[in-house]
Amino acid sequence: AYSGRCIPKDLAILQKRAKRLRIKCPIINSISKSNKIQILRDKK
Structure with missing residues (x-):
């Protein structure tokens, strides 16, 4: 998962544009989508 607030x-x-x-x-x-999956995996 990427870190930081800017990305x-x-x-x-x-995406909106x-x-x-x-x-x-x-x-x-x-x-x-990939980042959201990584975050969920890291929480487990």
């Missing part, structure tokens, strides 16, 4: 915010902004512009960004979406 999650930056990814969220990119891409959605507004109707641009598909599977890599950016995958990064967010």
Whole structure:
């Protein structure tokens, strides 16, 4: 999982902007999903 406060915010902004512009960004979406999975695994 990535750390810090900037990366999650930056990814969220990119996702919102891409959605507004109707641009598909599977890599950016995958990064967010992968990080959420890692965080859940680390909590166990």
